[in-house]
Amino acid sequence: MKRSKLFGIALGCLMTVNLIGCGASSSSSSTGSDAASGDTIKIGIFEPKTGENGGGGAQEELAIEYANYVRPTVTVGGKEYKIQLDWQDNQSDKTVAVTAAQKLIADGVVGVVGGYGSGVCIAAGSYYSNAKIPAIGTSCTNANVTLGNDYYFRACYLDPFQGEVMANWAYSNGFTEVATIDNIGNEYTSGLVKTFTDSFTALGGTVVDSETFQTNESDFKAILTNIKNSGVKAVFAPTDYLYAPLLLNQAHDLGLDVQWIAGDTWYSNVLIQDAGDNANGVVADTFYSEGGNQEFDAGFKEWLNADASRKATNLDTDAIVGNHAVSYDAYMLLCDAIEAADSLEGPAIRDALAALDESEGYACGPYKFDANGDAIKDTSYICQITSGEWTYQSTETVQK
Amino acid sequence: MISYLLQQLLNGLSLGGAYALIAIGYTMVYGILRMINFAHGDEFMMAGYFMIFSLAVFPWYFAIPFVILCTIVLGVVIERIAYKPLRSAPRMSVMISAIGISYLLQNLANYLFTAMPQSYPQIDILKHVYTFGNISVSRVTIIAPVLTIVLTFLLIMLVNHTKLGMAMRACSKDQETARIMGIKVDNIITTTFVIGCGLAAVGSILYFTDRNTVQPYSGSLPGLKCFVAAVIGGIGNIQGAVIGGFIVGICQIVITAMGYSVFSDAFTFALLVLILIFRPSGLFGEKAVQKV
Numbered sequence: 292m293k294r295s296k297l298f299g300i301a302l303g304c305l306m307t308v309n310l311i312g313c314g315a316s317s318s319s320s321s322t323g324s325d326a327a328s329g330d331t332i333k334i335g336i337f338e339p340k341t342g343e344n345g346g347g348g349a350q351e352e353l354a355i356e357y358a359n360y361v362r363p364t365v366t367v368g369g370k371e372y373k374i375q376l377d378w379q380d381n382q383s384d385k386t387v388a389v390t391a392a393q394k395l396i397a398d399g400v401v402g403v404v405g406g407y408g409s410g411v412c413i414a415a416g417s418y419y420s421n422a423k424i425p426a427i428g429t430s431c432t433n434a435n436v437t438l439g440n441d442y443y444f445r446a447c448y449l450d451p452f453q454g455e456v457m458a459n460w461a462y463s464n465g466f467t468e469v470a471t472i473d474n475i476g477n478e479y480t481s482g483l484v485k486t487f488t489d490s491f492t493a494l495g496g497t498v499v500d501s502e503t504f505q506t507n508e509s510d511f512k513a514i515l516t517n518i519k520n521s522g523v524k525a526v527f528a529p530t531d532y533l534y535a536p537l538l539l540n541q542a543h544d545l546g547l548d549v550q551w552i553a554g555d556t557w558y559s560n561v562l563i564q565d566a567g568d569n570a571n572g573v574v575a576d577t578f579y580s581e582g583g584n585q586e587f588d589a590g591f592k593e594w595l596n597a598d599a600s601r602k603a604t605n606l607d608t609d610a611i612v613g614n615h616a617v618s619y620d621a622y623m624l625l626c627d628a629i630e631a632a633d634s635l636e637g638p639a640i641r642d643a644l645a646a647l648d649e650s651e652g653y654a655c656g657p658y659k660f661d662a663n664g665d666a667i668k669d670t671s672y673i674c675q676i677t678s679g680e681w682t683y684q685s686t687e688t689v690q691k
Numbered sequence: 692m693i694s695y696l697l698q699q700l701l702n703g704l705s706l707g708g709a710y711a712l713i714a715i716g717y718t719m720v721y722g723i724l725r726m727i728n729f730a731h732g733d734e735f736m737m738a739g740y741f742m743i744f745s746l747a748v749f750p751w752y753f754a755i756p757f758v759i760l761c762t763i764v765l766g767v768v769i770e771r772i773a774y775k776p777l778r779s780a781p782r783m784s785v786m787i788s789a790i791g792i793s794y795l796l797q798n799l800a801n802y803l804f805t806a807m808p809q810s811y812p813q814i815d816i817l818k819h820v821y822t823f824g825n826i827s828v829s830r831v832t833i834i835a836p837v838l839t840i841v842l843t844f845l846l847i848m849l850v851n852h853t854k855l856g857m858a859m860r861a862c863s864k865d866q867e868t869a870r871i872m873g874i875k876v877d878n879i880i881t882t883t884f885v886i887g888c889g890l891a892a893v894g895s896i897l898y899f900t901d902r903n904t905v906q907p908y909s910g911s912l913p914g915l916k917c918f919v920a921a922v923i924g925g926i927g928n929i930q931g932a933v934i935g936g937f938i939v940g941i942c943q944i945v946i947t948a949m950g951y952s953v954f955s956d957a958f959t960f961a962l963l964v965l966i967l968i969f970r971p972s973g974l975f976g977e978k979a980v981q982k983v
């Protein structure tokens with residue numbers, strides 16, 4: 292009796308595996324061929340819908356959906372192709388990211404847009420370059436996404452730049468001693484902390500206390516108590532968004548009253564919702580500040596407000612953040628490159644991207660890529676939360 | 692320096708208190724069913740979501756009992772659907788079923804509430820911040836360990852000095868004989884889940900009030916750590932689980948405070964391995980004060 296049951300379970304498992312296997316292979320063979328056929332081409336969207344960066348990914352997806360609404364077709368060889376978006380959820384997970392990338396490649400996408408978070412992009416990068424499919428990163432700011440990868444481009448700026456910008460801001464606003472909080476194993480956070488520390492020390496400041504925590508940690512009281520004990524007036528914590536409200540609220544409970552400085556991930560309206568009054572004073576930089584491009588702002592807001600579910604995904608506001616702008620731009624850049632190449636072949640689109648020098652039609656353009664495939668940018672917008680709202684504070688420019 | 696140490700000690704005690712309450716759930720279910728309820732950590736996570744929704748509708752003094760009730764219903768329903776039909780199956784099947792429920796709850800939460808961390812409502816009565824010189828603590832930090840000890844005391848009273856407790860002890864010793872003696876074993880098992888889930892709900896209020904956000908995977912790591920706490924204390928032993936909870940909580944804070952946050956989780960699990968090698972029945976397992 293027992294044996295037969297076990298055997299049944301084992302058989303069930305085997306069958307499931309087989310079924311999944313069949314499903315995947317049959318779908319890839321059928322869709323692989325027709326991706327560029329007919330009048331439709333596929334563009335892969337590589338974003339985290341779930342996992343620790345699910346929130347940011349959802350915002351970027353909205354902007355890409357809007358960009359697709361603005362520009363539903365591309366013209367190649369005198370023929371108009373309808374663009375079909377192929378959404379793959381990388382779940383903010385490096386392993387799933389590879390599966391998602393393989394699915395996109397199997398689906399025969401012409402190019403890829405995304406994503407939010409550097410780790411998943413680095414994990415998927417080599418798959419795109421081996422398949423000769425050009426990808427444009429939206430808000431993945433780690434240098435290694437594009438470094439040594441001919442097919443990965445990027446619409447936003449890099450971590451070293453952000454670390455430098457925030458170090459400049461901190462030093463010029465009178466903070467000479469700061470503490471840093473690093474998330475071990477997170478490329479984004481560690482990259483920013485390192486460049487911040489280097490730049491801040493070069494400017495003459497001191498990093499008095501460098502604290503670390505592990506991914507998925509939710510108790511920061513120990514490190515916050517250490518920071519309180521060190522007596523600094525400012526803390527640089529460029530963590531993933533997930534940790535931001537936890538840090539702020541726990542700091543409040545411990546009576547730690549400091550200037551919080553973070554990277555672009557904290558620049559989100561969710562933070563104001565999640566941390567309430569404790570979020571006041573937080574400083575973060577962003578790719579784009581609302582008001583930078585009137586036409587984009589107006590169009591996107593109208594589109595957002597047209598459908599309650601879109602606005603709900605954007606956390607019930609029509610406020611525009613940097614991730615919206617760079618994602619919109621990434622989609623437009625890919626379309627422009629396809630048209631400039633006048634081809635649906637990966638290598639031709641890649642060359643067109645490398646040669647691209649456009650100023651019109653973007654939210655935060657003009658765009659031109661350097662030898663690594665990174666958009667050449669020298670400006671970042673510093674914003675601060677004052678009385679429950681993100682307000683523009685200053686524009687920092689770093690000479691390259 | 693003293694205030695710094697005191698502050699860290701308070702941090703550790705409040706974390707340990709929440710861990711202890713969850714660990715009791717693991718230990719009680721193990722005591723009676725000889726199975727590890729891997730879904731317990733996720734029931735704790737669901738309790739967090741229940742609080743978000745109930746506090747949006749009710750005032751706190753009504754919301755808290757309501758959340759405890761919802762969590763109990765969830766736990767009992769899980770037991771009825773996923774564990775009860777497997778009562779005569781090999782123990783491994785129930786364990787696998789529990790792992791399945793754990794993933795089911797995580798993905799269900801992911802689907803229903805999205806992966807976005809949801810902000811946990813602030814219960815003003817728990818959030819009041821006291822400041823003594825250099826130390827500041829929120830009320831929940833003080834309440835957590837005290838409430839844990841009070842609840843544990845009540846639970847031990849229940850187990851040792853009531854008829855129900857006697858029936859539970861009988862079930863944990865030998866279910867077949869207990870049944871022959873006229874004890875309704877299924878009812879006792881349900882009671883065990885009621886108590887375990889109720890405590891998990893209280894633990895979740897203490898834990899999330901301090902952390903402010905709930906997301907679908909909030910329960911998995913604390914769940915594992917509380918399981919370790921239960922093993923350290925000697926699984927099946929209530930006082931042991933509570934002491935194990937405090938040990939795990941305080942160790943985590945101490946290690947992080949010393950700057951070795953990289954090893955804080957590793958330490959917890961290394962402790963598990965060491966305990967299993969050198970004292971497989973846990974720190975308090977041998978005495979076997981009671982097996983519930």
